Amino acid sequence: MPHVSCSTRICYVVPCFKMTSPYFMQSRSVVTRIPGCRPAASLGSKLNRRRNVDPVPSVAVKVEVEEARISEQTPSSAPLSTGGCHELLQHAPVQPKTEADTLPLSSHRRRRRQLKVEYDKDEGVAPVKTGHWEPPDWKKQLEFIREMRRSRDAPVDNMGAEKCYDTGAPAHVRRFQVLVSLMLSSQTKDQVTAAAMQKLRAHGCTVENILNTDDETLGKLVYPVGFWRTKVKYLKLTSAMLQKEFGGDIPKSVEELVRLPGVGPKMAHLAMDIAWDQVSGIGVDTHVHRISNRLGWLRKPTKNPEETRKALEEWLPRELWSEINWLLVGFGQQLCLPVNPLCSVCLNQHSCPSAHKNSPTKRPKARSPRSPDPTSSLKIKTESGQNSAAKDDRTKEESLPTPVSPTRQRRRLKTKVNY
Template sequence: MSMGLRGKRTLSSKIEINKDEISVQDTKKKRKHLTIKADPDKNSNCSVWEPSNWQQVIDYVRTMRQDLPAPVDDMGCDQAADRNEAPEVIRFHILISLMLSSQTRDEVNYAAMQRLKQHGLTVDKILETSDENLGKLIYPVGFWKRKVEYIKRTTRILKDNYNSDIPNSVKDLCQLPGVGPKMAHLCMSCAWNEVTGIGVDTHVHRISNRLGWVKKTTKTPEDTRKELEAWLPRDLWQEVNHMLVGFGQTICRPIGPHCVTCLCKNICPSFQQNSSPIKKK
């Protein structure tokens, strides 16, 4: 009887061990089944789109910009501020210069900024200035009457909400009257030395479409900004605005672009197309 019991116990133990082994094996099978491995083929299909020859285009544009100075180099928004003033006043100068720059040539904008600085370009001084006098100071910048209103309202907000300084975020800058995404990103870069996005104006918008730097033709500068930020390396975001604006002022002009003398002509989609105005001519 004792032998029989010992045999049964042994058999029972084996059965229990086998159950444990089966349980462990099942667990291993489940874990193996849930393992997710990267598929290199699928990842390659998800690569970010980028235009062809864009690095070469940038090298060419840099070369042309070095040899041919543009108004933006000496009279751009970042050049209009008085660097001898207090930091918050310098930032205010940059913001006002950006607000005046819309639909205005750099030369006209720069001259208006000189008159404003001579008058006294501080938050308190602008609030003391009548709308009529402010209009005389900034005329003939584009839409000067509307900009008088924007500047006065914005200055009041800076006085009441930001201790006479400017906001330090794109979101808050865009809440100011007359300030859009382009101005906000440029202001963050020039005033706060923080790169938050690409400042896309009419020059950058036009040239990006001519060069094929967007997957499909964009209708607004904001659409162009999103397209560029999707593929252009972030370390180029700060440079690209200044570089393309100067390029647009000197060579890739809105009317009568100097395509024949442009180093990019052999790799520029716009020049290669029959619709190119210079090629027709």
């Protein structure tokens, strides 16, 4: 093939970068013409590195064809000056679009890896313990209470709710009698409750008999328990509810037991333990409430038995919930009395924070009508003293003889003589 010469000499070819803008959708090459350069040698050497083919004939033909086509399309273009370098954009062969060209810009970027945050472990620092709170020396105090209650001779041991039902009755009747004994024990001593239950059992302590008994007869049977009139009404309403909703038996859950008239949380938990043999909570009465506060078994003092129950259940092990009521009730009936507790014979006198302290006496408020006015008491005392002094003077005056004048004495003597 003969050598092809061009009017302009091609020095080198620089490929331009592919642009992602819509204005630059095709790849182009920049052809730079510089005078004084050898076209064949430089072009062949450049293209020989990129493509392993013979570059001289084909490149020269392509350059000539492209120049002819450009000159035909732009006839009015200005002639190239011979004194400087001119750059000419030359279209390269169009390449088909690949999948990389059609992907969005964000897909060309490297995907971010998910970072895993890890914290350095402080080997020298010990972890903070978040154990539950419990009172100090409570195990030792509990063992002392068990030792003091070893004889089992308190009223609750012989006349409590566990001893008040008829052992020979059917199961549902025994459970009903346990519930009745718990309802009667509120604000009442165990001795009075046991006597009332004995009379009820002789009369027939079943749901049907309670409903068929009039209020007057039922009141005579439960008298003298505390609030016996109110408890008679509760017994009637509870019996009717048990017959209608539970078939004459008592409920088997605390939620349903509390719905019964006259049944509170303490009675419900004790009924679940005694009647159904299920530990659902701690039965807290006045004795358990008082002794728990005295021993310091609560994180902060409580005001009622329900608050005491919740506070005890937070830390006391569940296997002790059934035993704690029996222990503390008998301990409160014999030693830890409400007034003047026997701290001198208690084994916990050295660890109990309330040991050897007098029980607070109930005093009327300063502005209550029962509280006497100190000034009025003084007035009453002074008036009573004055009245008593006046009475004493009167009695003395009456006892002393009245003085008689001498003339009066002579007249009396004359009258006597005349008679």
